[in-house]
Amino acid sequence: MSCPPFDLRDYFFKELPNPRQREVEAHVKSCQVCREELDRLQLTEAALFSLRDEEIPQRIAFVSDKVFEPSPWRRGWAAFWGSSARLGFASAAMLSVALLVSPLVSQLVRPAPVGHVSGVPKASSVVAHVSDADIQTRIDNAVAKAIAEVDARQTRKVAQLVADLRNERTKMLVAAAEYDWSQKRANGLRISASAYQMPRIGAGEVK
Amino acid sequence: MIFRAVEDTDLIRQATRGGVESYNLLVSRWEKRVYNYLLRITANREDALDLTQDVFLKAYQNLRKLDDATRFAPWLYRIAHNEAYSMFRKRRPETDVAELEPEATGNKITLGGSSVFPIELSLAVASALNRLSPDQREAVVLKIYQGFKFEEMAEILSCPVSTIKSRLYTALELLKIELAPVNARGMS
Numbered sequence: 001m002s003c004p005p006f007d008l009r010d011y012f013f014k015e016l017p018n019p020r021q022r023e024v025e026a027h028v029k030s031c032q033v034c035r036e037e038l039d040r041l042q043l044t045e046a047a048l049f050s051l052r053d054e055e056i057p058q059r060i061a062f063v064s065d066k067v068f069e070p071s072p073w074r075r076g077w078a079a080f081w082g083s084s085a086r087l088g089f090a091s092a093a094m095l096s097v098a099l100l101v102s103p104l105v106s107q108l109v110r111p112a113p114v115g116h117v118s119g120v121p122k123a124s125s126v127v128a129h130v131s132d133a134d135i136q137t138r139i140d141n142a143v144a145k146a147i148a149e150v151d152a153r154q155t156r157k158v159a160q161l162v163a164d165l166r167n168e169r170t171k172m173l174v175a176a177a178e179y180d181w182s183q184k185r186a187n188g189l190r191i192s193a194s195a196y197q198m199p200r201i202g203a204g205e206v207k
Numbered sequence: 208m209i210f211r212a213v214e215d216t217d218l219i220r221q222a223t224r225g226g227v228e229s230y231n232l233l234v235s236r237w238e239k240r241v242y243n244y245l246l247r248i249t250a251n252r253e254d255a256l257d258l259t260q261d262v263f264l265k266a267y268q269n270l271r272k273l274d275d276a277t278r279f280a281p282w283l284y285r286i287a288h289n290e291a292y293s294m295f296r297k298r299r300p301e302t303d304v305a306e307l308e309p310e311a312t313g314n315k316i317t318l319g320g321s322s323v324f325p326i327e328l329s330l331a332v333a334s335a336l337n338r339l340s341p342d343q344r345e346a347v348v349l350k351i352y353q354g355f356k357f358e359e360m361a362e363i364l365s366c367p368v369s370t371i372k373s374r375l376y377t378a379l380e381l382l383k384i385e386l387a388p389v390n391a392r393g394m395s
Contacts, residue, residue, distance in 0.1 A: 013350065015357055044383045046352050050328045051336075053243045057252060060238045060260055062231040063267050151353055169260075176253070191229045 003027065008034055012041045090145040092139045099135055216276040223270050230270070234263050237280075240353065243288050247348045248291055248341070258294065262287045281359040284349070288363055328389055336384035343378035350375055 010016050028034045037095040215236070221229035241262055246255035273282050324334050336344055349355045349363060360371045 009379065010372075013357075040383055041379070044379060044386055045351060047328055047332055047386045047390055048336075048347070048382070050325075051332050051352075053239065053352070054246060054252075056239050056242045056259070057256060060234050060242075060263050062227075062234060063264070064227045064231055143346075173257070 003031060003034055006034070008037055009041065012038060074183055088146055091142045095142045096135065099138070215279055219270065219273065219276040219279055222267070224272075230267055233279075238263070238284060244284065245287055246289055246355055247336075247352065248288075248345050249294075250337075254294065256325065256365060258287065258290050263291050265290070276360070281355070281362040284353070284355070284359075284363045285365070288345075331386060331389040335382050338385065339378050339381060343374050343381070346371060346374040347378050347382070 006024050006027060007016075008024070008028075011021060011028075014021065016024065028038060212294060213232070215233060218229040218233045220225075238259060242255055242259045245258045245262075246252060249255050249258065262283065266283055269286075273279065336347065339347065345364070346360065349360050350357075355363065357368045357371050361368045364371065
């Protein structure tokens, strides 16, 4: 095969470290057997290169292609709810408004007390008490809940998107198969048409 | 060597940060190579195309897991290899993967007859490659046609360099014998 301790094939594939590569190169120049072996390897490689690379029949879909895009409704939905921070802020703002408005509304709806009852705090002091401690906790809870909901929604949306993609891919495969079949049929018809010869009516031909 | 205004490693970094266009550029750079690798190990255009699509989608989903951007090529081919063998297993689950042959679907690879190489040589090469075992064939494809180093091939195929060399050199011996008469006629 090759002179020990060299592996001519490692040399051929340029897999030897540089000093060893030069060593083998020098050896090959003076060794007829190794030179012939190297020629055979080169011929084999050249023969293998007769199989050329094919062009890809259609370009690979980009991740930004329409096929990977969600529907406009989903895009709008995602744009609105896509950000957890935005959702958290919106939820907190709504909760704050609700907390501020609800005592006032309840005060308007309830009939005013007939007599003064000692020990019952005024409405303004209730609002002040709630806004200090409870509001922050409620906001935190609401934000955490909203974020959890958004995460769950995002997971569901991703699952739906993957399912949609699979459906699209199946449709594309079916369409490609149909196209391939029609191409084959057209080729078959073309071959039959070319094989068919019109009867010739020549002067010397027996009718 | 082809000069590239933007290196793959830069594109990978940008794609990891959400740069979809960078990833698209990566796809356009690599799709032909990956497709031809898959075509040579599956011998079926439709399968190769579907697998190529799956490979790039999977690579995009897992791009953040690629620790070293300079190892993108072996990492990508590892995904391609896994996808192909996963398909083989699904189709014939009872067969040992080492015994799996490419699908004989009648949709064979086009032979590259050209002004440089006669069609007879291409036929002989295709036939000789088909006679190799799938492991040997894949080693030849990765080394000769895709130009990977042994170390990278070991990463792609998840086996030691010694195994890779053994498969490749056995395959080369067989190919040398198979192609010697054609070489003597056509290329000398």
